[in-house]
Amino acid sequence: MVNTWTRRVLSRLEHAEARELCPHGRDDYRIAWITVLNAAEGVRDPFGAATYAVLGLHPSKVWPAIVARRKALLGPFYEEFWGEAERRLPPKKPVQSANRPRERAA
Numbered sequence: 001m002v003n004t005w006t007r008r009v010l011s012r013l014e015h016a017e018a019r020e021l022c023p024h025g026r027d028d029y030r031i032a033w034i035t036v037l038n039a040a041e042g043v044r045d046p047f048g049a050a051t052y053a054v055l056g057l058h059p060s061k062v063w064p065a066i067v068a069r070r071k072a073l074l075g076p077f078y079e080e081f082w083g084e085a086e087r088r089l090p091p092k093k094p095v096q097s098a099n100r101p102r103e104r105a106a
Helices: 004-019 023-040 046-055 059-088
Strands: none
Touching: 004 023, 023 046, 046 059
16 A cells, blocks of 8 residues: 555656656666655565666666676777766766664663
């Protein structure tokens, strides 16, 4: 059973997705919508399950798949087109829990 707040968030995401022109942005809204629904239903990994449902990949495999597709499409021109841009990007932050550590009792 989805509560009132969850329904409101889902409604906002649905409207935002409908107004989004970019197909990648629509995918992002759809992943967010499914993530909220999964979280409301108690799914263990709501974001992972939502990403897999929309893109067919676990979130940790999305970026490597994008790079592999670019390399396949551009072939020998990949390094010329993307090589320098990728080297300028800072390293990705490691995935970690959003939970804050509890303060220890004195």
